[in-house]
Amino acid sequence: MTSGDLSQVDHDLLADYVGGALEGTPEQATVARLVDEDPTWSAAYARLVTALPQVHDDLARWAAGPAPEMPLAVAERIAAALVGAGPAPVAAAGFPRQPGPQTRLPAADDPAGDPDQAQSDRTHPIDDPHGPRPDEPVGRPAGERGGHPERAGRDRSRPAGGSGPGRRRRRWARLAGPVALAAAAMVGVGLGVNQLVRTEGGADSGASAPGQERTALASPFGAAGRRTTHSGTDWTPAALSGGGPLVDGPPAGKRPAAKQPGGQPDSSDDHGRLAGPGTLDRLADPVALDTCLDEITAEHGAGPLTVDVVDYAAFQGTPALVVDFVDAAGARWAWVSGPECGVPGSGADTRYRSRVG
Amino acid sequence: MTDASDLDLIRAHVAGDRDAFTELFHRHRDRLWAVALRTLGDREEAADALQDALLSAHRAAARFRGDSAVTTWLHRIVVNACLDRIRRRQAHPTVPLPDGSRTDADGRPTGVEPAAPVRDHDTALVVRQALAALPVEQRAALVLVDVQGYPVAEVARILGVAEGTVKSRCARGRARLATLLGHLRTGSDEVAPASGVPEATAGNRRPPQDVRSGSGRSRHGTVEEET
CATH class of the missing domain: 1.10.10.10 (Winged helix-like DNA-binding domain superfamily/Winged helix DNA-binding domain)
Incomplete structure (x- = not known):
């Protein structure tokens, strides 16, 4: 037999037959007859059934290895994103509800629609191809770094044209969805971050290390006027976008974490996590800070930024860098990044952002 | 909270309990992680897909009708997020x-x-x-x-x-x-x-x-x- 003799074998159909996928269908009898009567099909069948146990063995050996456990950093990151997403959307009241027309993310018990067709909407229920939204608390939109040349080749292997228009922005949007509506309501209340710009003498204002000062002056983020603070404040979306003072003092009910000599919050404080593995120590390095700001610039995607204040603080209980900047369009933003900001693969480690002016 | 069923946690989340969904996540995170990692073959992609999926589930929990297991629902969302990522990165x-x-x-x-x-x-x-x-x-x-x-x-x-x-x-x-x-x-x-x-x-x-x-x-x- 030559390989050319097998040209008539429908290998997919044969695989279906061997795998039991044709049970109860007319093709089952058809393939059975071919396997019995056609030498070509018989040979192909024999080879396949001989090979499949080896495939099973390979898969079984792989599966028998230690089950992957979610890395702690990933678990913390996702947990932070869920916390940042706040409570269930208001529309969720009255559980259980029937699916409404505006939300297509289905329950597993919702068989409607083609899963492949609908799945994009399931994970991307918000579609905003027009750039960042004013208020978007996020977990960490890694991989969404518009225009960053270093990231262009590692954008999750996303081929040009393969992701559809606006995909990058949709990523922002879908991550921001849970709190976007609530946060939007707070935008107009007050611009707390502006106080960070206007008010002098913050907790550690001007206390940055000499190296930081040098780098700041040389960095591209409007660093000449940039101030670094270590307020230790545990910021919330409301405080950032709703008028909570950043430099004068922490928001009501919050207090700054005690400072260690190096300016970092004390581990014995309420914000003990600040002294854990996810501290901001790394970002005290001016080079690391600039890398982080570069990631924020790329992720923001609105041209060069003029950074006015960088506050080493916390956001909703976890260590975070709170950055106040003005983008090329003149919009002022409060941006919250986690300790992994600037770490390769972590992007800006964004936790929250809000347009504040 | 630890004795609550998955469905209880979903209900609590929908009712406004801010910790319920996080508890649900921690309860099933390793299984979901295994599925995402083995489907995508890349830790970073898997982490991103899981985060996308869980935030979507968090947002849409009220629409879970309870006709199937919560874990099935979560798996479905996670798998869809993974498939979406694969499709995007594999035009060819x-x-x-x-x-x-x-x-x-x-x-x-x-x-x-x-x-x-x-x-x-x-x-x-x-x-x-x-x-x-x-x-x-x-x-x-x-x-x-x-x-x-x-x-x-x-x-x-x-x-x-x-x-x-x-x-x-x-x-x-x-x-x-x-x-x-x-x-x-x-x-x-x-x-x-x-x-x-x-x-x-x-x-x-x-x-x-x-x-x-x-x-x-x-x-x-x-x-x-x-x-």
């Missing part, structure tokens, strides 16, 4: 057909999971690479059924397809793996395994180059697809 899948031809000659699956702590590292690496070369639907079905061990009926609910479709995807995926892993012997040809996927076992052979696989015929009943 590199899928060797049983005849050895390729849909894309220059590409190779990327983002293979870093070294994993398995007993047979070589086999694990080869299997991961071979799985990465499968069509995404076949890969997802095989990961859920053959690797994670979920019943076909459960996987059908997770994927939102008929059981016959799951069987078909698995069957065709296994057949392609047989080629990719060098197990499909021809009896006459002894050639290297398909490029990009090393042999899992020394001495295995690659199928002949001119064997053609017909496209999937129309299916009756439960079998809905495949290519």
